[in-house]
Amino acid sequence: MTPRTTDPSAIAAHSAHLTEDRLAIRGLAREFAMHEVLPVANELDSTGGEIPMDLRDKMGELGFFGIMTPEKYGGLGLGVFEYVIVAEELARAWMSVASIIARGNKGEGSFPPHLQDRMLPASARGDCLEAFALSEPGAGSDVAALTTRAHRDGDAWVINGQKMWCTFADGADFIRVFARTEPLDPAARHRGISSFIIEKERGTLPPGVHGNPVRKIGYHGWKTWELSFDDCRVPGEALAGEEGRGFQQAMTFLDVARVHTAARAIGLARGALEDSIAYCHQREQFGRPIGHNQAIRFKIANMATEIEIARSLMYEVCADIEAGVPCSTPASMVKLYASEMAERVTSEGLQIHGGAGYTTDFAVERYWRDARLTKIFEGTSEIQQRIISDALLGRAS
Numbered sequence: 001m002t003p004r005t006t007d008p009s010a011i012a013a014h015s016a017h018l019t020e021d022r023l024a025i026r027g028l029a030r031e032f033a034m035h036e037v038l039p040v041a042n043e044l045d046s047t048g049g050e051i052p053m054d055l056r057d058k059m060g061e062l063g064f065f066g067i068m069t070p071e072k073y074g075g076l077g078l079g080v081f082e083y084v085i086v087a088e089e090l091a092r093a094w095m096s097v098a099s100i101i102a103r104g105n106k107g108e109g110s111f112p113p114h115l116q117d118r119m120l121p122a123s124a125r126g127d128c129l130e131a132f133a134l135s136e137p138g139a140g141s142d143v144a145a146l147t148t149r150a151h152r153d154g155d156a157w158v159i160n161g162q163k164m165w166c167t168f169a170d171g172a173d174f175i176r177v178f179a180r181t182e183p184l185d186p187a188a189r190h191r192g193i194s195s196f197i198i199e200k201e202r203g204t205l206p207p208g209v210h211g212n213p214v215r216k217i218g219y220h221g222w223k224t225w226e227l228s229f230d231d232c233r234v235p236g237e238a239l240a241g242e243e244g245r246g247f248q249q250a251m252t253f254l255d256v257a258r259v260h261t262a263a264r265a266i267g268l269a270r271g272a273l274e275d276s277i278a279y280c281h282q283r284e285q286f287g288r289p290i291g292h293n294q295a296i297r298f299k300i301a302n303m304a305t306e307i308e309i310a311r312s313l314m315y316e317v318c319a320d321i322e323a324g325v326p327c328s329t330p331a332s333m334v335k336l337y338a339s340e341m342a343e344r345v346t347s348e349g350l351q352i353h354g355g356a357g358y359t360t361d362f363a364v365e366r367y368w369r370d371a372r373l374t375k376i377f378e379g380t381s382e383i384q385q386r387i388i389s390d391a392l393l394g395r396a397s
C-alpha cells in the first residue's frame with residue numbers, strides 16, 4: 001500500500017473561515033504542539049507529572065494566554081476562531097495544555113475595574129492564571145444548588161464551605177470562587193451568588209483553604225482539588241463585579257467555553273486518527289499492513305468524517321459568536337456532538353492499535369481517557385441535550 005497521506009488536514013474540506021492569517025497561526029500552534037508539547041505529554045502523562053514551567057513560559061511568549069485579550073492589555077487582540085484553532089492543535093498533543101490556555105485569555109470585564117489594569121496584562125502573559133471554584137459536592141450540573149457562604153466582616157469577606165473539582169487550585173495565581181452572599185431563595189436559587197477573586201502565591205493554597213487532590217483517571221499534567229474553605233478571609237476588593245450577580249457572571253462566557261471544549265475534543269480525535277493512520281501502515285498481520293483490511297479502512301474513513309463534521313459546526317458557531325449572534329443552543333450542540341464524537345473516534349483508534357492501544361506506550365490511550373472527560377465537564381452531555389431539547393420543545397414541567 002502506498003501511503004497517500006498521513007496528515008488528515010491535507011484532505012480536510014477547505015473552510016472559508018480559514019484565512020491566511022488563521023492558517024499561519026494554525027501552523028505555528030501545530031509546530032509547537034508536535035515538537036514541544038507531544039514529547040512532554042508522552043513522558044509525563046502516564047507518570048502523573050505536571051505541565052513544566054518552561055512549557056508554560058514558552059506558551060506565554062507565543063501569546064497563547066492572550067489570544068482573545070485586547071492589544072491595549074498586551075494580548076494578541078484576536079478572536080474566538082484563533083482561540084479554538086490553537087486549542088485544537090494543543091489538544092492533539094495534550095488536552096491539559098489546551099485547557100490551561102483558558103486560565104488566561106481573559107477579556108475586558110473578566111476582572112472588576114479596580115483589578116483589570118493590573119491583572120489583565122499579567123493574565124495575557126501567562127503570569128496570572130486562574131483556577132475556577134464553582135462546583136461543589138452537592139452542586140455539579142445544578143450549580144445553583146451551591147451552599148458555600150461569604151459574609152461581610154468589616155471591610156473583609158469571610159468564606160466558608162466545600163468546593164469540588166477545582167482544577168489547578170495549587171498552580172494558579174488566583175482562585176475565582178463562587179459563594180452565596182444572600183440566603184438561598186428556593187424560588188430563585190441562582191440569585192444571591194457572588195464571585196470573589198482570591199489572589200495567592202503560585203504553588204500554594206490560600207490561607208483558610210485546605211484540600212486534597214482528586215484521584216482522577218486522566219486530565220493529568222495538573223491536579224484537580226477538593227477544597228475546604230474554613231473562615232477564609234479576603235479583602236473587600238476581592239468581590240468580583242456586582243454582589244449577587246455571580247451566577248450570571250459564570251454563565252457569561254459559556255458559549256466560548258463550549259466551543260473551546262469542542263476544539264479540545266476535536267484535537268483529541270485528530271490525535272487518535274493521525275496515530276491510527278500511522279499504525280495502519282506500520283503494523284503487519286497476515287503478511288500485510290493492517291490498513292489493507294476494509295474493516296480498518298472504513299473505521300479510518302468514519303473517524304475522519306466525524307472530525308470534519310464537528311469542526312465545520314465549530315467554525316459556524318465561532319462565526320456566530322464573533323458576529324454577536326445569540327448561539328447558546330448551537331454552542332451546546334457542538335459541545336455535545338464533538339465530545340461524543342471524540343469518545344467514539346478515540347475508542348476506534350484504540351481498537352485499531354489492538355493490544356498496543358491498551359498500553360501506556362501509545363498516546364491513543366491518553367486521547368481516549370481525556371476524550372471521556374469532555375462529555376462530563378463544561379456541562380455534561382445530558383445537560384447539553386436538556387438545553388437543546390428545551391429550545392425545541394420548551395422547558396419540561
Ligand SMILES: Cc1cc2nc3c(=O)[nH]c(=O)nc-3n(C[C@H](O)[C@H](O)[C@H](O)COP(=O)(O)OP(=O)(O)OC[C@H]3O[C@@H](n4cnc5c(N)ncnc54)[C@H](O)[C@@H]3O)c2cc1C
Nearest residue numbers: 132133134135140141165166167224376377378380382383
Ligand atoms: C477532571 C475534572 C475537572 C473539573 N474541573 C473543574 C473546575 O476546574 N472547576 C469547576 O468548578 N468544576 C470542575 N469540574 C466539575 C464538572 O464541571 C462537573 O463534574 C460537571 O458539571 C458534572 O457535575 P457532577 O460531576 O456533580 O455530576 P452530576 O451533576 O451529579 O451528574 C451525574 C449524572 O446525572 C446527569 N444529570 C444531572 N442532572 C441532570 C438533568 N437535569 N437531566 C439529565 N441528566 C442529568 C449528568 O449528566 C450525569 O450523567 C471538573 C470535573 C472533572 C471530572
